[in-house]
Amino acid sequence: MNNERGNTLITVMLVSLIFTVLGLSILASSIGSVKRTETRESDLDVTYDSIKVLETMTADLSGKLSSLPLDYYMDFENNKVKGSYNTDMRNLLSSLLSDTKKNSGSSFECINIIDVSSGSPAAVDPSSSCGRQLERDTIYTLDTDKDFTRVLDFVLVTKNPAETEGKVSRTVKKRIILSPLPSFLKYAVGSEADEEDSGLFLNGSPNIAGNTYANRLAIDEDAHYIYRNGEEKTVSTPKPSLMGDIYSSTSHLLPVVSESKNFYRGQAPPLKHDSQFFNIDFEKTMNQRIAALQRDAKLDVRMPDDAEKLKDIISLGIKKLAGTSYQINPEGYVKKIENAESQTSLTSEDVIPLAEGYVIDSRDEKIEIKTDTNVNGDLVIMSTQFPIDMDSTIIVNGDLYIMSYKDITLSKNIYVTGKTVILNYGEKIALGGDLISAESISAESYKNASLSIKGNIMTGTSLTLLPNETSIIFNEDIITGEHFTINGNETDGSIEDDSVAFDSVVYTGGKASISNANIVGAKDANGNEQQIILMAKDDLLITRIDEFNKYSSVDEDGEPYLPKKFDKNITPLKGFFYTEKEATLYGVGSLFYIHGGVFAKQKLTINAVRGVTESIDDLPKLQEGKLSRFVVKYDQEVLLKRIETLPIMEQLQIFSDELLVY
Template sequence: MRRIEQGYSLLTTLLVVTVFFLLGLTIIAVSLQHARFATVRVDDVQSLHKAKTEVNEAVADLKAELSDPNFFTSHHIFSPNEWDHFLGLDSSNPGDKTMAGRLLERYGVMVKDESDQYQIDKQQVFLRVLRLEKSFDDGHRTRTVARRVFVTNTPSFLKYALGSNRAVVLNGGVYIEKGDVYAGETGYASNATTYVSRTNELKIENYDSGMPRFSDSSVWYLNGAFQACGQKKSCWTADETQARFQMTNQWESSWPGGTTEPPPSFQPSNEDFVDVDFELTVADKLLQAAGFSPSSPEYIAEVEAVQEAADKTEALHQLANKLKDRFNELNGNDPLEIIKQKKDKPLYVNGGINLIGDVDIQTDKGVNQWLIVNGPLKLNGPQNNFINIHGNFIVFGDLRITGKVRLDASVYVTGKTEIYQSRIERADKGVVLLSKGKLDLARINEFDNPRGEANLKGYFYTDSSATIYAVGSYLSIDGGLFARGNGDPAPDTDIYGLVVNAFRGRVEGSNGEPSGFVPNPNVASSRLVVRYRPEVLVEQGTGLPFVNRLSLVVDRLEVR
């Protein structure tokens, strides 16, 4: 029995040793496999990081090259064709003296022209849409890092969701879903909301309207101080004698404690701000509408005359009168019917005009034609159905938009602009509206509840100051708002710059006034939502304002 038991013991021992040996081999194999996977994973991450870095460096290189204020003359670029040759877009094998060739040689980054996808007239404008991309191997397949870049000679205000060269005041629960905010001077934020009643009484709402909310990728660029107030009704006082809201002494230099909204990311702006020259831009649009090439002696002489005039607005009036023989002049009792018949050339009205109904100033090729109004313009939509506005406008006077409208236009206004008691729906291309005078947006889509989709598409700019009310109103904007801050203070305030009032939550109406305020901390309940959209830079084409400098608008980095 002992010999048999000894045999079993030997077998058991050998079996246990074998099992442990196999377990050891398995552990070693697994460890080696994990080490190999870890090495591959590190290599993948490093390859991805390297590709991202090289694409970003290529973007920075392109940006530095275009930052020269005398870029066009330094490189002898006077036409869009010469511009494409400099970029290297006119060849499938760009040389090393072109930007595309240089970026490929330095960083291995390919430059692809996507301008045709946006129907850009490359013979008429310098705007280009480029895709900078770099491929890398992640160990399993080849992937691509890419950034879309808009190269444009448009002013800096078109780069921001909200902004001003002076102060930016964000009262209440505005939500910056995408894009950045720019304040050339002081930035202000509060959980207060102010509005003006139909009887012109100044109102300060008691409810907590929410603090402004920014997306994780959004930045508030500040060149001055920051002030905030979390005291609701104590942030502002209403001075009825002067008909304006004024700040109290409750503002402090830090984000209010006890608020559910986190403070935004603040950074100083390190870029030169490229301003729009309103009068020269309008002169350019008038002359190009009349058929003058920017390189012609006539064009240069007329632009210089406007630039040197003591009263530039009057000089623009005189230029419009001088050019009217090149336009189809409207007269008669039915201007809309005449507009339908005479769109082969720009249209001209000597005096104010009130347009009720659809306004279609597109050519047979679907390109927006110009309507020059030598006086104030009113666009009045009816209450029972929406009107569609297609075209480009130059207005020598004030502009007022009311009723139900869909805007697909570029609009230049030498006076003030008011959009009031309107119901606005998103149009295909949207609107780019520039006003020399004050901008006032109020009572738009009143008492609609937030529904997560844009009802207005475009950019709104004033050379002066602006006040936006989204208390009873509901505005969801794909685009942006900017007030340069010259001239008069913002409507109903003593602030020079942009003033925004927005409630976050549900609001009911009673006798045409906001009531039944129900605050909601969810950003989806904000009654003013702004999403920056660089696509507007290409969709309005020749109607966009321009400057004699190039800049980049860079979209988000993609990994595919």
């Protein structure tokens, strides 16, 4: 009996102990859970507060930048930035950092600004080692003696709020780019106008991978397209996908952006305010570039106006440069034209030099000319059987025709008071100097032929480029008094193999038109791929790009809905395209993939479907989940390049880059 009682007591005590342990465990778990919740809440709170501080710093910096007028700091004569700019920039950042610490610094372990523009990171406050360098951080190689651009990291390390809330420490880093470039280069797509029937019109389902700017926005579920006979039709599509933020300086966009049904898969972009939109003064900027090119080419500096066109100014300048000394060079290779043969161009027009012209023809031997050539009349340079190498300045008071069957190398500046026609039938044409023509310039290049122009180009009227199963390469800037046209061969019916490669800024005083051709980046001296920045005073038209082509895989692979990186079926249009007026673009039959951006000051209209278009009569029925036929992928690298021939704004503007919390 006593043993039974003892066993019962032990059992009761054991059960009590078990329940006590379980209770204590549950209590400890509850306390730990509460503590973890408090720690998590503290973590969220301090992270949110930290981000707010950095956003406030960015806004404060925006207000201070007006104290650095860029015209004041530019040494135009030596084409560099004055030394006082670096000093004043550092003082401005020190003031910003001091104000931030004063207002909120006690809440954090440290705050600093790190300049990563060039070489080793430089802290504005060297006494603080706030933030650690991450392996993925990029240190840039900007030439800070010549470039206004700066790349800054705002770094903040949080302070543990209270020991009872657990250990909470976060580093928040925000990277910003200070750029002197025009605001349109900050956006993948945009339009500045704020009037009725202007702004940005997205018809159908384009995909924009980057930020968008608009003061008016209209969205239509139908994409518009045009038959070759001019008849306009529509096709139903999904809505547009905007894989970035949308910025505006007005409140007009709120009703559109607040409705998720207006966007692909219901993904409405965040709407943000841009109070610092600075656009270009096109007329002023183009005249500055004309003057700079005139100075470089040793022509009189004169600006076109209503009374005097650019072509007249160029013609008079060339005649003054030549003086009365028109002479045939002593090598004896320049001969009078007799019974000139007609040459047929891609435009199906006969090219026949006028009477009283001259010819340099390598029919019998290789020609090398080192003496300047001044010709009073038309001049034909034709490499019929052997190469031609002219290491001399060429001045033509008339029209110039360059026709190649063998290599032609023209190393120095070429001045023409009339028109310039380049026909590249075979081998290589290489122009090493500037090409300045009072009248039009046209350049045609055919299969297995190479045409490159390494100098600047200026024409008083129009420039027409006609690549045919080949590439034409430009490595400097282009100015046209009137129109700029690129037309590839639309009759070959194969994958697009007509291309023009640019490392250029193009100013055109009229319309800009690109059709049936790839626009790619030329390689610079360091082998880096560059791009075109095309600015047109009149309308912009880009059409029949990769017509009826398709991606190697048309199915989406998640956001941001871009084609595969190395898709061999499509070549991105590499560049930024801007017009002072209107641009209408079609990704219905065409397959657009712009790596850069497109912007229209008055009105930008984009039409697009998704999926495969076999012909204009066979548009895709199933479009959801398919890649758009009009894609823009923003290229941020443009903000970090020193492009001397782009307009410089009155003050720096801010581009917010990545935000890291770790």
